[in-house]
Structures are given as C-alpha cells and as structure tokens.
Amino acid sequence: MTNTQKYKSLERFRLDEKVVVVTGGTGILGSLYCKRLSEAGAKVVIADLDKLKCQQLADEINALPGCFAIAMDVDLTNEQSVITWSQRIIEAFGVVDVLFNNAAAKSLNFFAPLDNFPLEDWNKVMAVNVTGMFLASRELGAFMAKQGKGSIINVSSVYGVVGPDQRIYEGSWYEEMGGAINTPLIYSATKGAVIAMTRYMATYWGPKGVRTNTLTPGGVSSGQNSLFNEKYSARVPLGRMAEAEEMVGAVLFLSSDASSYINGQNIIVDGGWTAW
Numbered sequence: 001m002t003n004t005q006k007y008k009s010l011e012r013f014r015l016d017e018k019v020v021v022v023t024g025g026t027g028i029l030g031s032l033y034c035k036r037l038s039e040a041g042a043k044v045v046i047a048d049l050d051k052l053k054c055q056q057l058a059d060e061i062n063a064l065p066g067c068f069a070i071a072m073d074v075d076l077t078n079e080q081s082v083i084t085w086s087q088r089i090i091e092a093f094g095v096v097d098v099l100f101n102n103a104a105a106k107s108l109n110f111f112a113p114l115d116n117f118p119l120e121d122w123n124k125v126m127a128v129n130v131t132g133m134f135l136a137s138r139e140l141g142a143f144m145a146k147q148g149k150g151s152i153i154n155v156s157s158v159y160g161v162v163g164p165d166q167r168i169y170e171g172s173w174y175e176e177m178g179g180a181i182n183t184p185l186i187y188s189a190t191k192g193a194v195i196a197m198t199r200y201m202a203t204y205w206g207p208k209g210v211r212t213n214t215l216t217p218g219g220v221s222s223g224q225n226s227l228f229n230e231k232y233s234a235r236v237p238l239g240r241m242a243e244a245e246e247m248v249g250a251v252l253f254l255s256s257d258a259s260s261y262i263n264g265q266n267i268i269v270d271g272g273w274t275a276w
C-alpha cells in the first residue's frame with residue numbers, strides 16, 4: 001500500500017469493523033456516542049448496569065442501516081462482573097480496538113455540601129469512576145497489549161483540570177437530578193485521578209501499541225435550568241454550554257487511526273472554559 005492510499009485523509013477517521021466498548025453506554029452522552037460510533041462503522045459494545053436499557057439501545061442501533069451494536073451489561077464496581085464481561089467480549093469478537101471508559105456514578109447524596117458529605121457516597125463514586133475504570137482497563141487493556149494494538153479513552157471533566165466556580169450554582173436547578181446541583185469534591189478528585197491514570201497507562205502500554213488518552217468534556221446542556229445555563233455560559237469564552245453532539249468529533253478522532261500518534265494526552269472539549 002502506498003502512503004497516499006494509507007493516509008487518504010477521511011478514510012483514517014472511519015471505524016469500519018473496529019470493536020468499540022463503551023462503558024456508561026446508555027447514559028446521556030454514552031447513548032449518543034454508541035449511535036455515532038456505529039454510524040462510523042464500528043461494532044459497538046454497549047456496557048452499562050441495566051441489561052434491558054442496553055438491549056433497547058442495541059435494538060435501536062441495529063435497526064439503522066449498516067449499524068451494529070451488542071448489549072453487554074456490567075457492574076464496574078464488581079470485580080467478578082468485570083472479569084466475566086471482558087471474557088464475553090473477547091469470546092464474541094476475538095479483538096478489542098477501543099475501550100471507552102465513559103461510565104461515572106452519581107450517588108444518593110451526590111450534591112451534599114462538602115462539610116457533611118457522607119463517606120458512603122464518597123466510596124460509591126470512587127468505586128465506579130476510578131476503581132471501575134481500573135478494572136475495565138486491567139482486563140481489556142491487558143488484552144489489547146497482548147494483541148499489540150488498541151486505543152483507550154478515559155473520560156474526565158473540566159473539574160478534573162480546574163476547580164469549580166462555586167458561584168454558578170446559586171439558584172441552579174436540574175429537575176432530573178432532583179433539584180439544586182453543584183460539583184462535589186469526589187467528582188473533582190476522581191476526574192483528576194482519571195488524567196493521572198491516562199498518563200500512567202500511556203507509558204505502560206504505549207510500547208505494546210496501545211494508546212491511552214483522556215477526553216475532557218465541558219458542561220453539556222441537558223436539562224439544567226436557564227439561570228444555571230446563563231451563569232455557566234458567562235464563564236465560557238464561546239458563551240454557551242456544549243451540545244452533546246459536540247463531544248462526538250473528539251470521540252471518533254480518538255477511536256480512529258487518525259489519532260495513531262496521540263498518546264497520553266488530554267483532549268479538552270470545553271469551549272475554552274479552562275483557557276482563561
């Protein structure tokens with residue numbers, strides 16, 4: 001193959017036949033990622049807690065022309081569940097091209113103030129955002145290293161990069177989240193850990209041909225009240241919250257061969273929030 005054929009520009013962004021595992025695959029962003037990844041040609045493994053939701057999304061995707069997805073539920077906080085789940089994926093496909101560590105937890109008292117934030121909630125979020133990411137990466141990252149190729153995408157947040165501006169939460173409201181919202185310390189702690197985990201995995205598995213990068217989204221508009229939206233938007237150089245679709249370009253890029261020399265980096269998609 002000549003270099004011109006090998007590097008034919010847009011072809012390098014295609015994901016044809018790539019097996020892409022998406023944790024948190026039925027969430028607000030995860031479900032969109034699964035759709036867009038399958039439209040780009042990937043065989044998508046939808047991984048989340050609720051088996052039925054995974055299957056419903058797989059059915060929806062499989063009804064689209066040329067798209068393929070399979071439901072494989074997992075509890076990332078349960079070691080045996082992650083081991084069995086990884087084995088099922090490996091047995092089903094024999095190859096794993098992308099592990100997209102996108103899952104994150106919100107505990108019962110997630111928005112409690114730091115002054116009396118329950119330890120139980122701290123441990124629950126840690127168990128998914130950090131330990132779950134470790135377990136999924138240990139199982140599937142090690143397999144990718146053996147196969148000699150792969151891309152791991154770990155999802156952080158702007159609050160893993162900078163501290164939250166606490167002022168924007170006064171008067172915030174998000175019906176689906178049960179009321180007033182904020183960013184708890186455990187969220188920042190786990191999302192900061194994600195960036196460190198990426199750098200570690202990048203140097204550890206890089207020599208085996210496995211790239212690891214962080215995707216850092218800024219705030220995505222998904223039902224927050226208008227006061228919160230206004231206050232958040234005023235802090236963003238682009239002057240608005242992100243649309244979920246605006247995360248997809250970076251996801252496709254990091255999943256595809258177009259990013260074949262990008263390893264250990266943090267792709268920040270935040271409209272400039274962290275640029276001030």
Ligand SMILES: NC(=O)c1ccc[n+]([C@@H]2O[C@H](COP(=O)([O-])OP(=O)(O)OC[C@H]3O[C@@H](n4cnc5c(N)ncnc54)[C@H](O)[C@@H]3O)[C@@H](O)[C@H]2O)c1
Pocket residue numbers: 023024025026027028029030047048049050074075076077102103104105106128132155156157158216217218219220221222
């Ligand atoms: N939405 C945003 O504005 C935003 C901003 C920055 C970063 N992020 C990050 O993007 C990712 C996706 O966010 P989202 O808004 O779609 O969140 P979401 O809460 O809608 O989705 C997270 C998914 O993870 C799953 N999950 C939780 N615990 C699990 C477990 N033990 N095992 C398996 N799956 C489990 C949940 O069931 C859920 O479907 C998260 O990592 C989040 O922190 C989101």
